[in-house]
Amino acid sequence: MKSQKKLMLAHLFALVSLVLILAVANLLNLNVSISGGVNFLHVVLIIVPQLGFGYLFWNNVKTEKKVLS
DSSP, rough: OHHHHHHHHHHHHHHHHHHHHHHHHHHTTTOGGGGGOHHHHHHHHHHHHHHHHHHHHHHHHHHHHHHOO
């Protein structure tokens, strides 16, 4: 059950970060369309949620090592 909760938190982080990035891009009048080609915004849309998943995974591994010690 604990890992399911962390997975749900990771998905929530990904959703919130994507919505926030898209909202800021909309406020700054940046083009977010797929046909615009690969640019910095598309890279950010891919990397930010992955960093959240990586952080939660690393935190989980770190706490499991403390429990095993």
